Every structure is written in C-alpha cells, then in structure tokens.
Amino acid sequence: MLKLGGNIDPLTQAGEYGDALFTITADPFLPKSIRNRFALLTEDSLDAPGYGVQLVTNNGGKDDEAPRPNVRIYRLPVHFNYLRPGDIVFIDNKRHFLRTLFRRESRHNSILLTEQCNHYCLMCSQPPKKTDDSYLLRRTSELIKMIPTDTRSIGFTGGEPTLYGEALIELIRQAKLQLPNTSIGLLTNGRRFGNKDFAARFAEVDHPDCMLGIPIYSDDPVRHDYVVQARGAFDETMRGILNLKRYGQKVEIRIVIHKQTINRIVNTCEFICRNLLFVDHVALMGLEITGFTRPNLDLLWIDPYEYRDALSEAMHVLNSYGMNASVYNHQLCVVNRDVERNYRKSISDWKNEYLEKCAPCTRKGECGGFFSSSKMYKHSAYITPFV
Ligand code: SF4
Numbered sequence: 001m002l003k004l005g006g007n008i009d010p011l012t013q014a015g016e017y018g019d020a021l022f023t024i025t026a027d028p029f030l031p032k033s034i035r036n037r038f039a040l041l042t043e044d045s046l047d048a049p050g051y052g053v054q055l056v057t058n059n060g061g062k063d064d065e066a067p068r069p070n071v072r073i074y075r076l077p078v079h080f081n082y083l084r085p086g087d088i089v090f091i092d093n094k095r096h097f098l099r100t101l102f103r104r105e106s107r108h109n110s111i112l113l114t115e116q117c118n119h120y121c122l123m124c125s126q127p128p129k130k131t132d133d134s135y136l137l138r139r140t141s142e143l144i145k146m147i148p149t150d151t152r153s154i155g156f157t158g159g160e161p162t163l164y165g166e167a168l169i170e171l172i173r174q175a176k177l178q179l180p181n182t183s184i185g186l187l188t189n190g191r192r193f194g195n196k197d198f199a200a201r202f203a204e205v206d207h208p209d210c211m212l213g214i215p216i217y218s219d220d221p222v223r224h225d226y227v228v229q230a231r232g233a234f235d236e237t238m239r240g241i242l243n244l245k246r247y248g249q250k251v252e253i254r255i256v257i258h259k260q261t262i263n264r265i266v267n268t269c270e271f272i273c274r275n276l277l278f279v280d281h282v283a284l285m286g287l288e289i290t291g292f293t294r295p296n297l298d299l300l301w302i303d304p305y306e307y308r309d310a311l312s313e314a315m316h317v318l319n320s321y322g323m324n325a326s327v328y329n330h331q332l333c334v335v336n337r338d339v340e341r342n343y344r345k346s347i348s349d350w351k352n353e354y355l356e357k358c359a360p361c362t363r364k365g366e367c368g369g370f371f372s373s374s375k376m377y378k379h380s381a382y383i384t385p386f387v
Pocket of ligand 1: 331354357358363368383384385386
C-alpha cells in the first residue's frame with residue numbers, strides 16, 4: 001500500500017513558513033521564473049536556488065549536507081520513493097508534512113473534498129468529522145489549475161461533497177473549463193439533488209463527462225436508512241437520482257455488499273431495473289475493511305464465496321434488463337464464472353495487493369486482488385489460485 005501522506009525531515013529551515021502545492025520535477029535547470037511552483041526531486045541536495053522546495057531521496061541520511069541558507073530542503077522517508085516528476089504534492093512547511101494529491105501515472109487519482117457528511121454509514125471508509133475542512137475545497141481548486149490537461153480522469157470524494165452547495169457546483173465548472181478532457185467521478189449520497197433547483201443548477205454546468213456515483217443499499221427504504229444511519233435518506237436519494245436524470249446527468253448506482261445488504265441484493269437489483277432503468281451504470285461492490293467497517297465487522301462481514309450465487313443472480317437480473325453493470329472489488333476465484341463478463345479490476349492502485357498464495361495463480365493478471373486492508377484484516381477463506 002502506498003502511503004500518500006506523512007512527515008518529511010527538514011534539512012534546512014529557510015524561507016517563510018506556510019503550505020503550498022508543488023509539481024514534482026527532477027530538472028534542476030528549469031527557468032528561474034517558474035521554479036517556485038516546483039519541488040525539485042534529487043538524490044542529494046543541489047545548488048539550484050529558486051525552487052519551492054528540494055526533496056532529497058538519499059534516505060541513507062547524510063547529515064553533513066552543506067548548509068544552503070536560502071533553500072528549503074526536506075529528506076523524504078523511503079515510503080515516498082514512488083514520487084515521480086509530474087506528481088503534485090501538498091507540503092505543510094509548518095508541520096513538515098507531505099501529502100501526495102495527484103500521481104501522473106495513476107488512473108486512480110481520488111481527491112478528498114470534505115470529511116463532513118450527513119450520513120453515518122455502518123461501513124464508512126472515511127468516518128465523518130464535524131470540523132470545518134473547507135480548506136480541502138480551496139486546495140482542490142488550486143490543484144485543478146496544476147493537473148495536466150491530458151489527464152483522463154479524476155475522482156472527487158467525501159464525506160459528502162454536496163454539503164458545499166454552490167461551491168461544489170463552482171468546482172465542477174472550474175474542472176470543466178480547466179480540465180476539458182478529464183472525466184470526473186463524483187461520489188455523493190445524492191440527497192442534495194432531491195432539491196430540484198440544486199439539481200438544475202448542477203446540470204447547468206453542462207460538464208461533458210461527469211458521473212455521479214450514488215449508493216442505494218436496498219429496495220427497502222428502512223434497510224437503506226439503517227445502513228446509512230439517516231432517517232429519510234432513501235426517499236431523498238431516490239428524488240435526487242430522478243432529478244439528476246431529469247436534467248440529463250450521468251448516474252451510477254453503487255451497492256456495497258455485506259451482511260446487511262446481501263439478503264435483498266437480488267430484490268434491490270430488480271427494483272433498480274424496474275424503476276431506474278435509465279441510470280448509466282450499476283456497480284456491485286465488495287467490502288473494504290477500513291474506517292467504520294472494522295469496529296462493525298461482525299455486523300457486516302460475510303465471505304464473498306458464500307454469497308457468490310446471490311451475486312450471480314443479481315448480475316443475471318441486471319444483465320437481463322440490459323443494464324450496464326459491473327462487479328467491483330472482488331477476487332476472481334470467489335465469484336462464479338457467469339459474472340466474469342461484468343467483472344472489473346477496480347481497486348485503486350495505491351491500495352491494491354495480492355496474497356502470497358496468489359503467486360502461482362495463472363489468472364492473477366485478470367484478478368482485481370485485494371484492498372490492502374482486506375489483506376491485513378479479513379478476506380475470503382476460499383482464495384484458491386487457478387492452475
Ligand atoms: S488466487 Fe489470488 S490472484 Fe488468483 S484469482 Fe484468487 S485472489 Fe486472484
């Protein structure tokens with residue numbers, strides 16, 4: 001698992017304190033006029049003034065670095081060795097902290113907009129906080145200006161991004177203008193779009209490729225509200241989806257499969273096909289063992305091998321109706337062969353791993369593997385390499 005955030009070791013204390021975003025470069029000869037926007041990545045510190053910071057990868061730790069009074073230099077711990085030119089990092093110079101926000105070579109750049117939420121889902125991977133974190137939205141606005149325009153896709157997540165209201169709409173508008181070739185995946189519980197005016201204003205942005213990923217955990221409103229721990233959520237989410245489609249927005253329905261959703265998974269897929277056949281995609285997703293899932297594991301865990309027939313039946317329903325549907329976050333050896341046409345390798349690269357016993361598997365290249373957290377805490381007892 002890649003560590004995206006962590007402390008960095010200051011070798012000099014030059015310059016003003018503060019925080020900023022920098023694009024990584026390995027080029028010590030950039031024009032002086034633009035150097036302050038870059039973090040120079042080198043093995044050892046160089047006499048190359050003007051860069052926002054220098055990041056030294058000599059993890060061996062030479063403590064006899066010649067002092068360079070006008071350059072801010074940090075030594076990177078080994079877990080940041082994945083950083084490459086073109087990546088974008090946030091550096092908090094006061095706390096000596098680095099967070100990787102964008103990796104040039106990754107297809108899984110997911111940007112956290114807020115940790116605030118009006119749900120309290122049993123399996124929330126990003127447990128909600130009440131503190132004002134609107135700096136995340138401002139930082140994302142700065143980030144969008146720096147992301148290369150040939151980037152294929154980025155994701156916006158929370159928390160619940162729509163709690164920003166109009167400011168979120170502005171962010172999507174900015175993304176459309178400054179990243180016109182980049183598709184957006186926005187994860188939301190959809191409730192805010194139950195307000196028709198809000199849905200209409202969102203649609204007015206007319207982003208050419210923005211998909212809203214919205215969860216429906218059951219066809220039974222009471223069960224859905226229980227899973228998200230919010231009364232009335234099902235009705236608002238349904239209204240939100242209807243409004244979004246009324247205004248021509250792309251919607252993906254996401255169902256996380258666990259002990260509280262598996263019993264009605266087939267009914268839920270039938271409900272979606274009968275009532276929401278116009279959505280653009282349905283994803284049936286495996287459980288990530290992180291956040292609230294860990295303390296709620298007894299309430300949530302069911303071995304994917306044990307629900308493989310229900311997954312097949314649910315997929316059969318979706319396919320029968322011609323729904324565009326996928327199975328995410330599962331291992332190939334615990335699903336039935338009939339769902340393979342819908343099977344996707346979906347786990348973000350920075351948290352995707354395999355077991356040691358996977359090494360001889362002849363289908364490892366097709367298999368989506370595990371969340372790092374599943375590998376560490378809980379995974380199917382039926383993992384069997386193909387031979
Ligand atoms: S053995 Fe490992 S690599 Fe092979 S299908 Fe199962 S989980 Fe995937």
